[in-house]
Amino acid sequence: MAGLVLCEPTELYNILNQSTKLSRLTEPNYLCLLDARTKREYNESHVITARRVKQNPGGDYLVPESVELECVKYCVVYDSKTSSLDDIYYDDYEEKEEDEKDAEVGAAIQCARVLEQFTRHPVRILKGGYERFTACYHFLRTQKIFWMPQELDAFQPYPVEILPAQLYMGDYRQACDQQIQKDLKIKAQVNISEELATLFTDESKTLLHVSVADSPDADLFSLFPTICHFIDAKMALGAVLVFSTLGLSRSSTAVMAFLMHSSHYPLKRAWKYIQKCKTNMRPNRGFVQQLSAWESQIYGSAITDISEPHY
Incomplete structure (x- = not known):
């Protein structure tokens, strides 16, 4: 059984x-x-x-x-x-x-x-x-x-839920869907893509736009502190949606960086947690290396061996 x-x-x-x-x-x-x-x-x-x-x-x-x-x-x-x-x-x-x-x-x-x-x-x-x-x-x-x-x-899926009623991760279409914003009570968004969009008609809602390409050479590492502090501040006021074009690479990288920062997860634990929430999430290799560097900065040295096949 x-x-x-x-x-x-x-x-x-x-x-x-x-x-x-x-x-x-x-x-x-x-x-x-x-x-x-x-x-x-x-x-x-x-x-x-x-x-x-x-x-x-x-x-x-x-x-x-x-x-x-x-x-x-x-x-x-x-x-x-x-x-x-x-x-x-x-x-x-x-x-x-x-x-x-x-x-x-x-x-x-x-x-x-x-x-x-x-x-x-x-x-x-x-x-x-x-x-x-x-x-x-x-x-x-x-x-x-x-x-x-x-x-x-x-059927149009909703963004996946990372922290109940606090943090969601999704794609560009979901971020632009007013019904989804209403249903999930989204009060702020982090746009980690190159696309621009007017997402909120309500001025009380806020948006952080981090224009980054989904490329192994793109720099997200230097923006991790900005992203983490923004999510921290806005989650105190309501739910936050982190999104990228497809919701697979850049958004999952940013959310893992946030969990490593806020919950002190090592990269391995953050990876497993986000993979359970979004089974096909897949940061590109450059972003994986940047997450390893972020882990080293938080803990003083790298804990997770990113040479293992599933990273």
């Missing part, structure tokens, strides 16, 4: 918003998101792309027939508010309709225990369930039940 693990809301948010040229939600074996709440609750609203898991007449959860769970990278299950791997709910229990009671008692865990027999990766249980997730990301809930392939193709 692959086992069960808790999944923080930020993790599911980032899973939903991974992309290459298109959203990764278009990949059939990327994500299986299952809602273990009652049919009434599911129909009222659910997380985008979630399907309601069904039960047999005896109340046992059924494995979705249309999904090859053994091939799925992420299998995530949620109910209303599971917060640990041994949760059983008692509040408001007597007020539930008779046919809803069993579904509310450890529903996500009961379902996940069935699914784990068929998966290669651990089944993730959303911590805090639907209630906590949608309190953070209300814009990712829907009543839509069926998604056509062309609708998934058209």
Whole structure:
């Protein structure tokens, strides 16, 4: 058995918003998101792309027939508010309709225990369930039940979340999307690209533009202090979005430099952290060397061996 693990809301948010040229939600074996709440609750609203898991007449959860769970990278299950791997709910229990009671008692865990027999990766249980997730990301809930392939193709991912409700990393399109700014409550932006844009109509929002090419010869190192101090100052006032043209190289370099500065992460830890948030992030070789130099400046010497293949 692959086992069960808790999944923080930020993790599911980032899973939903991974992309290459298109959203990764278009990949059939990327994500299986299952809602273990009652049919009434599911129909009222659910997380985008979630399907309601069904039960047999005896109340046992059924494995979705249309999904090859053994091939799925992420299998995530949620109910209303599971917060640990041994949760059983008692509040408001007597007020539930008779046919809803069993579904509310450890529903996500009961379902996940069935699914784990068929998966290669651990089944993730959303911590805090639907209630906590949608309190953070209300814009990712829907009543839509069926998604056509062309609708998934058209889905526009949000910037990935680095620090919950504080720091995001994205691309130029996302930075120019007013709805994204509103949904994520973005108050400041760091533009690490050569493109200019008028991004805010609200003068209370601020922008730092660092014009740098995505080239191994480009100098970001000398600008790390400016970027880090700007993010530090603006995060005290609201969420900050760091972006570059594609959101892969320059933006990830800057965000890693910030984590090394603010959280005192060595480069190796910052790299793994950002790679978990944005799986296809890829600083160019010159920027990797500059991050190593930044690590040496912070710690007095280099800690991370950047000659290892994955850097």
